[in-house]
Amino acid sequence: MSLLARTLATVWLLCIALTTSAFAWERPAADVIALAEMPPEARRTLELIRKGGPFPYRNDGMTFGNRERRLPSREYGYYREYTVPTPGSKDRGARRIVAGRNADYYYTDDHYHTFRRIRE
Numbered sequence: 001m002s003l004l005a006r007t008l009a010t011v012w013l014l015c016i017a018l019t020t021s022a023f024a025w026e027r028p029a030a031d032v033i034a035l036a037e038m039p040p041e042a043r044r045t046l047e048l049i050r051k052g053g054p055f056p057y058r059n060d061g062m063t064f065g066n067r068e069r070r071l072p073s074r075e076y077g078y079y080r081e082y083t084v085p086t087p088g089s090k091d092r093g094a095r096r097i098v099a100g101r102n103a104d105y106y107y108t109d110d111h112y113h114t115f116r117r118i119r120e
Contacts, residue, residue, distance in 0.1 A: 009066060033107055033116040042107055044082045046118065049082055049099050057083040057092060064098045070115055071098065071106060084109075 035043060042081025048055060055061060071079065076110040079098050084107075092104040094111035097118070 031114070031116040032054050032119045034119050037083070038107060038118070039095075041087070042095065045082055046083045046105060049097065049105070055082065056085070059083065059092070068112065070112065071100075074100065 035046070038046075054060075060082045061080050063077050064081040066074070066075065066079055078101050082097045082099065083092045084095035084097055086095050095109045096107075096112070098106045098108070098115070100106075106115040107118055108115050
């Protein structure tokens with residue numbers, strides 16, 4: 001096999017690997033959490049989201065970019081993030097609810113590493 005053929009084969013395999021891993025990141029969040037299983041602070045935050053506020057943190061309602069592709073792919077601006085207060089935390093803590101435009105809600109308690117879809 002010539003050097004050119006080996007190089008092209010390597011590039012082709014690399015492209016397949018990158019494409020496959022990119023699609024793996026776009027899998028919808030499989031885990032689900034029932035509203036009753038969520039901490040009380042998360043239930044209150046979800047209630048505020050549905051009412052349209054007022055929100056206690058100035059960053060609440062900001063666009064969540066989903067750069068890590070841990071949620072289903074949507075156009076930029078589809079998702080908004082909201083802080084779920086963490087008792088004892090000196091800052092905003094790691095808990096958030098990410099809300100989609102179509103009333104799809106996701107909860108994370110580890111600052112966007114994992115998400116669980118909220119089931120009513």
